[in-house]
Amino acid sequence: MAVLDRTRTVTQAAQQSTGKGRKGAAGLGVLLALVATVVWSGSFVATRGMAETVPPVQAVFWRWVIAALAVTPFAARQAWRQRTLIRRHLRYIALATLFGVTLYNTLVHQAGLTTSASNMGMIMAASPVIMALYARLGGERLGARRVLGMLLAAFGVLLLVGDGSLGFDFAAGDLWMFAAALSFATYSALLKRKPAELGGLAFLLTTFVLGALMLAPAYAVSVTVQGGFRLTPGTGGMLLYVGVMSSAVAFFAWNKAISLIGAARAGVVYYLQPVCVAGLGLLLLGERTGPAQLLCMTLILVGVGLGSARR
Template identity: 25%
Template sequence: MNKNFIGYFLLLFQPLFMASNLIVARGGVDDVPPISLSFWRWFIFFIILFVLNHKYLFDNFQTIKKESKRSFFLGLMGCGVCGIFPYMAGSSTTIVNMGILYTSSPIFIILISYFLFKDKINIFQFIGLLFCLVGVFAVILKGDINLLLELKFASGDFWMLGAALGWAIYTVMLFQWNSELKFFPRLTIISFFGFLSILPFYFIEHFYFEKTLFNEEFYYWILFAAISPGIIAFSLYTLTIKYLGPSTTGFTLYLYTIYGAFYGIIFFSEILENYHLIGTIFVFFGIYLVRRKSKNEIKA
């Protein structure tokens, strides 16, 4: 079978699983408290990967120890912030909003790379950033400028922007910090530190705010969250990179938005409003500009 065909099939197929995390964020929080949902998701995620990679991990313990501080930070960002924040968002905003707002992550990646690592920004990227910003505000304000004047926003939209920022930090540092570990063993360690970083907040939530009920609904949501947007999504994402490379694979995030909107409409009877379409057009056009190279860069 043609290699490009497999790659582009994965490009279309993988976001179906990645976007299923929005189903968890929207529906799971009705049965499981958000921090508990995130903690147990990453705990099960870690257990599954540990069983599959334990021999390699024990053989490379010194490398794991050497990289532990970086792994903890990646776990805090990738599992802690990006794990808790979407589930916090799910109780006060829609899947459509969450999907669109999460596409702002590549914009944060560019800004972080520019300010921390002096990556250059060309004119297309600068204009693209402005378009994305307009698109994000169109969604947050629900097309109503009066909400800005009255300072009335849905808290879930800001939780989701926080998640997008966390994913951007995770992505940039994952790229900057090379590892001697193979992908899945490294992911095992990151998920280990991820659920550890959530543990104190889980205890606070459980004992002081909302207790976790270990019932049938709990096990359903935890297993679904660990397997569909977890193990399957990450595995297919890695396979897509193998066939298409990281730049093209990045487009999965934009398909994630589209699939997320369909999930919201199908499973939660959400309505696609005009401001969603306007915001999406601005964000996607901004992303298109951001990915363009200036004439000087092409000549170089």
Template identity: 30%
Template sequence: MVQLSKYQKWAFVLPLIAVLIWSLNIAVTRYVADYISPVSISFYRWFVAFLILTPFMLPKVWKQRAVIGKDLGKLAVLSAFGMVLYQGLSYTAAHYTTATNMGIVNAFVPVFTIFISYLILKDVPNRFAIFGSLLSFAGLIYVMSQGHISSLFEQGGHWGDAVMVVAVGFYAFYGVFLKKWQLKLPLLTSLYVQIGFALLYHVPFLLWFGLDGINADNAASVLYAGVFPSLIAPLLWMVAVQAIGPNRTSIFMNLMPVFTAIIASLWLSEHWTIYHTIGGMMILVGIIMAQKKTMKVPSQLVETAS
């Protein structure tokens, strides 16, 4: 058995902190939904991150422009899926559902990734992946229907949860494209260029919907979203991957629904119910089973998690 060094043991704290930051951001997203529009918070998030990174990254990006130019189209696609569609739809979903439900649905990324990998990478899932995915999907439906499956069809389902499912689907595409293309760019360089594209993508939406101003009600949330989940968490995650490996690191993502539920309960007064417990356990067990002897979710480049 390979023994871990003292540094590697401490490195297990890093993904824990990263997942905690992303979980808190889900609660922040739900909280700020009443004070700023989805397109505005999405734009401000990446604008703040871009401003912070520019003094450090712009000279490096300029020097690497020839190398970056070869992958510019791919970076544009990654930005569209991971930073605009996933994040924008997540902020939209926050207007119609709870942070607790958003955290649970967000845990569905590995299952979506398995089937999108089959379509794009031709990675054929085994029986564990198929059964685990079906179990997770059943758990997701159970949560969305609040424990009453018939109501899902009678009332057309929960709009916010459905939007979040679509958002998670886009993020799964993002992860699969990362695996497919295997870009040879440093993490921060890739992140910086993708943020630049994200800001450009926001322009037509801002022209159509307008840009809400920053005020006392939303300033702290905007600053948090632009710094902690956008910059600090990905860096902690990257260091953890290097120290303890991608497989061990990726396991910590399963804690996101738990952390989100605790934060939402303490801060937003949301209630954890029996259908959350049953559906959440079904999703978690299904995810663990689905990843048995199947492709690993690309965890070394979790750049835009919620």
């Protein structure tokens, strides 16, 4: 009996330790998703600020060049050690790069030409809905409360871009942002398939380098047709922000969050991005927030509360 009691005690202690470990990992995952969300909020403001001075493709190309340079000191050794593994999974890495690095950010910068930073952030609230749909197709159970929260957020997005109605009168930039939301959600879903043995820093550096290479032909065409841009302190500062903070730091945090809590739960945190973007747009760009946007923010916040439930 004494042996059984000791065994039971050890088992209970192990279960408690495992439970605490899972809670700690989940808490860290939510925190990292929040860090990425806040940093990306600033990137929409920077993207909008560069819209009149830097052609979209050129801005995105230099974004990834700067990002690759920023992570190289930390990731080069791991990438070199895992070069055989990278070659083995190059098709998967290239697909993730296409959606998460090349297409997504090019679409965001293109959207910045014809829509506000606030609208960009609001429309990106559609991406967690798509992430959740991908998760459901992958067999994950969502639950009624989470589904209701996502539907409320989606309704708020449609209300916003319709200027307070559901007339679907979208600006060109709004449509570009919907495409960006789909691309980012696809990237987030692909992250769940990342080989466990492939290091996060090696994966990050490889996607940044591949992203710049994929954009190189379009960059050359843009420079030939549109000409280059004049590098000013303001433009340089915004490029450094989107290259170092929004790319190197935010993508590392988001990728790690996905590995800890999954794309659907990280997407719930991502719903807060439109609120952050609207605040930064008001403070830095003077973009006013109207009644429709305030209603959308309210719906998003309610969606976060409902969507945070596991069931």
